[in-house]
Amino acid sequence: MFIQIEFQSDVPIYEQVTRQMIEGIARGEMKPGDTLPSVRSLAADLGVNMHTVNKSYHELEAKGIITIRPKSGAIISSAEARALSPEQLRQIEKNLKPVVAEGMVLGATAEQIEHMMKKVFADLQIPAEGV
Amino acid sequence: MFIQIEFQSDVPIYEQVTRQMIEGIARGEMKPGDTLPSVRSLAADLGVNMHTVNKSYHELEAKGIITIRPKSGAIISSAEARALSPEQLRQIEKNLKPVVAEGMVLGATAEQIEHMMKKVFADLQIPAEGV
DNA sequence: CATTTGTTATACAACTAATATAACAAATTT
DNA sequence: AAATTTGTTATATTAGTTGTATAACAAATG
Incomplete structure (x- = not known):
């Protein structure tokens, strides 16, 4: 780490x-x-x-x-122990909202934001090699 | 408002x-x-x-x-006046990252997070009627 | 000319962030 | 069994943030 x-x-x-x-x-x-x-x-x-x-x-x-x-x-904690309760889902959505809203207002399209999200995802998920 | x-x-x-x-x-x-x-x-x-x-x-x-x-x-400001510079894009991505990472660690799948993002999008974009 | 506007300045209370030091008791290591 | 490491708790200090309060200023508006 x-x-x-x-x-x-x-x-x-x-x-x-x-x-x-x-x-x-x-x-x-x-x-x-x-x-x-x-x-x-x-x-x-x-x-x-x-x-x-x-x-x-x-x-x-x-x-x-x-x-x-x-x-x-x-x-x-184990992945199983981490619940992902409906309340946690709501919280994630609540965290997501202002970021997405700001992106939209600044002129980003839905596609651009989705693309960014996928980029973040790729960046986080088990990096193949090199990093 | x-x-x-x-x-x-x-x-x-x-x-x-x-x-x-x-x-x-x-x-x-x-x-x-x-x-x-x-x-x-x-x-x-x-x-x-x-x-x-x-x-x-x-x-x-x-x-x-x-x-x-x-x-x-x-x-x-007009939408045109709002630049959406590469730097702003980076900032949005930077804001997005910890939210997505937390979602992932808590066990949310890529699909779940994408679904949430679309939900937020729908919630923000010109609400058809009602509201 | 009177009103409204954002600006600037000062002051205050409450809270947060971060550090510093110390002591405690349970857990771990030797 | 003894020494070390651990998270915990407590107290204190410094610096910065948040929010309020009041006031005055000068430009814009009506």
Whole structure:
């Protein structure tokens, strides 16, 4: 797992960690059952505070993506354990809406946006080789 | 334009205003050339501070969606004036990525996400009747 | 000329983000 | 069994964001 923090970004550090963890899992670089690095070691690697990483892990747990075993470590949940409840689907749709709306208003066609989505998909799904 | 603020939301008020304005334009409820309500009147309508609405308007201007004429008012830019530059396309893709990645990790299939995207599209594009 | 407009400035309270340090108790490793 | 590592909890500080409040200004509008 290579996480790269942009300290000048307007996206909070803990949010950057969360997103890149999710992308790593989507890419298959990390699999269900794998343990995440300890909050201290990852924080040291990234050059950030332990609490910042801890916040990210708890965000991942709240999303149902990992399980934190107190005093032990964090484990990536199995795909089955991740429910994809109707409520989660609604949330994804809610997240999607403003992005799509902005694209449309800026003049993107449905085809352009679908194309972008497929590009993102290809970029995330098990990269064939090379990367 | 009907804007509904959720004061308990974790999405900032100015961001809610921005998003709903964009959705209103996407839906065709507001057209290029139309003037937005004055920051004071909209603020009064929503029960928020003038500066909060002002911040939203400047965000819309930064996105290239409206033009603010100092001491006069804000006008929705024409679709042509809205460039859709390669940089804007990249930005949309960048916004799309974490949403799609999260969906995937939670177990959504490409089909499910595409379906959601089409649903959002249908919800935004000139709603046939009713509404 | 009076009103409305966005602009600018200042101030304040509440909250978030991030860091820093420390101590604790359970889990793991040696 | 002892040492180390782990997530947890607590406290404190700094900086920035969010939102409100009030006020004055000058240009645009009626």
